Amino acid sequence: MHKLNPLPIRLALVLVLLAGIPCTGTAQVVSSVSASVFNDANGNVTKDGSEPGLGTTGSSRLYVYIVRNSTTLIVDSAHIPSSGLSKSMSLISGPSYTISLSTVQYAIGTNVSSTPIDRTLPSGWYHTGERRGTAASADATPDGAFTFSGLGTSPFWFGIQRGPAADAKAYLVSNTAFSTTPPAGFPDISSPSDPWMLIPMNDPALSGYTTSGSLSGSDPEDCPLASSCNTGTGTTFMIDSLYDDTRLFYDFGGTTGVQEVDLSSGPFAIADFRVNNMVIWGRKGAGATGRELGFTYALRDAAGTSGTAVAYTITTTAPLPVALLHFNASGSGQQVVLDWATASEQNNKGFEIERSTDARHWSSQGFISSKSTQGKSNIRLNYTYSDQTPEQGRNLYRLKQVDYDGRMTHSPVRVVHLSPGSQVCLFPNPASEQLFISNMQGVEQIAVYDANGRLLYRQKAAGDNAIIPFQHMNKGTYYIHLIRENGAALHTIMKQ
Numbered sequence: 150m151h152k153l154n155p156l157p158i159r160l161a162l163v164l165v166l167l168a169g170i171p172c173t174g175t176a177q178v179v180s181s182v183s184a185s186v187f188n189d190a191n192g193n194v195t196k197d198g199s200e201p202g203l204g205t206t207g208s209s210r211l212y213v214y215i216v217r218n219s220t221t222l223i224v225d226s227a228h229i230p231s232s233g234l235s236k237s238m239s240l241i242s243g244p245s246y247t248i249s250l251s252t253v254q255y256a257i258g259t260n261v262s263s264t265p266i267d268r269t270l271p272s273g274w275y276h277t278g279e280r281r282g283t284a285a286s287a288d289a290t291p292d293g294a295f296t297f298s299g300l301g302t303s304p305f306w307f308g309i310q311r312g313p314a315a316d317a318k319a320y321l322v323s324n325t326a327f328s329t330t331p332p333a334g335f336p337d338i339s340s341p342s343d344p345w346m347l348i349p350m351n352d353p354a355l356s357g358y359t360t361s362g363s364l365s366g367s368d369p370e371d372c373p374l375a376s377s378c379n380t381g382t383g384t385t386f387m388i389d390s391l392y393d394d395t396r397l398f399y400d401f402g403g404t405t406g407v408q409e410v411d412l413s414s415g416p417f418a419i420a421d422f423r424v425n426n427m428v429i430w431g432r433k434g435a436g437a438t439g440r441e442l443g444f445t446y447a448l449r450d451a452a453g454t455s456g457t458a459v460a461y462t463i464t465t466t467a468p469l470p471v472a473l474l475h476f477n478a479s480g481s482g483q484q485v486v487l488d489w490a491t492a493s494e495q496n497n498k499g500f501e502i503e504r505s506t507d508a509r510h511w512s513s514q515g516f517i518s519s520k521s522t523q524g525k526s527n528i529r530l531n532y533t534y535s536d537q538t539p540e541q542g543r544n545l546y547r548l549k550q551v552d553y554d555g556r557m558t559h560s561p562v563r564v565v566h567l568s569p570g571s572q573v574c575l576f577p578n579p580a581s582e583q584l585f586i587s588n589m590q591g592v593e594q595i596a597v598y599d600a601n602g603r604l605l606y607r608q609k610a611a612g613d614n615a616i617i618p619f620q621h622m623n624k625g626t627y628y629i630h631l632i633r634e635n636g637a638a639l640h641t642i643m644k645q
């Protein structure tokens with residue numbers, strides 16, 4: 150096979166280059182320039198000592214093109230060798246040129262107004278900026294193109310680098326790993342009307358990854374090994390979005406202290422991330438499959454490029470306990486009425502009513518089934534229960550919320566005192582011949598008024614019961630005033 154002599158080819162290329170230079174017919178001033186492409190890990194558009202030259206982005210070769218802006222023609226080009234430093238390219242005098250970096254090959258003489266130079270870098274690669282010479286200021290827009298005028302021999306510098314990748318994480322956690330007590334220095338965001346629970350990000354329950362619960366990822370320049378950007382490695386993470394029912398708090402230390410992750414003005418940056426400084430809150434009722442807790446986050450590398458946001462998801466084995474909006478107990482005559490409401494329910498079978506007089510021994514009084522559909526609700530549901538047989542004196546009540554899978558959670562305890570005086574009984578009503586009053590413990594006087602407020606009758610109470618003669622009363626309304634040392638009660642009686 151005949152082997153070509155490379156020398157004539159090089160000569161032919163020079164001729165082609167010269168043919169591409171527009172001739173104005175006047176004397177031409179010619180200078181030669183070169184371009185250097187380097188891996189700008191820290192994004193400062195300066196080739197720092199440890200930043201190598203680059204001739205390719207992976208499998209893609211790199212080229213630079215010089216376009217004379219007045220004609221929009223490519224007047225010279227060079228391919229970048231592995232050293233990152235191109236051959237010299239020729240310039241004639243002219244007011245304005247643009248030098249561009251591309252992975253696409255174009256012929257000299259190409260008109261870029263009809264065939265624009267594609268400066269898009271392969272996936273994962275980013276321009277960090279361009280400059281001419283080491284002292285000159287960089288182009289404000291990192292886009293692989295730099296417009297300049299005038300001759301000179303200073304090389305052109307193109308910084309490129311690869312973006313980082315955060316690790317997607319998914320945890321399955323027992324809902325018992327969640328707490329209602331925040332770590333020291335963190336605020337308690339829970340309230341009776343909107344209850345929440347929390348898990349610190351360094352909790353051992355967040356397991357299954359080499360970096361446990363920490364945010365993590367890698368970057369080809371900064372931390373190339375898998376997950377080697379994580380807690381304590383000086384890494385910046387960006388919180389990109391929050392799931393419903395999730396809130397995050399981070400302790401920045403110093404004067405900044407604990408801050409809530411706030412996305413109202415875009416992704417939330419946490420520089421020099423530390424796993425010990427993050428607390429994850431979940432709203433009660435949430436957490437299980439279909440209503441997971443979590444957020445999305447990205448890693449930001451030393452050059453300032455944020456990678457794609459990935460999910461950090463926590464699924465709890467059961468929903469965080471039902472969210473009780475309120476729970477009240479009140480005595481009314483001979484009965485005690487309990488009422489409560491839920492803001493949301495997950496897997497809720499219903500509520501066992503428990504009563505005690507000593508806060509140690511509890512007995513079940515009945516069961517109220519959940520009003521939700523199959524235990525699941527995202528709207529307010531109201532419940533009532535009436536205890537017709539409370540004990541005299543102190544009654545303690547609590548709700549035992551029971552899940553379909555047998556798990557249960559107790560509500561706070563409510564106390565109702567039924568004093569003997571509250572059970573006074575007047576009968577019959579309407580009255581005809583006599584009015585009987587029983588259970589009058591503590592009553593000192595009895596007074597009877599007519600509908601106009603005139604006192605008709607007054608007597609001292611003697612014992613727990615009394616009989617008031619009514620046979621001479623006219624038909625109508627009467628008021629029976631039972632007077633105690635510490636107050637009085639008014640009862641309305643009809644005479645028929």
Ligand SMILES: [Ca+2]
Binds near residue numbers: 189190195
């Ligand atoms: Ca640099």
Ligand SMILES: [Ca+2]
Binds near residue numbers: 310368452
């Ligand atoms: Ca990087």
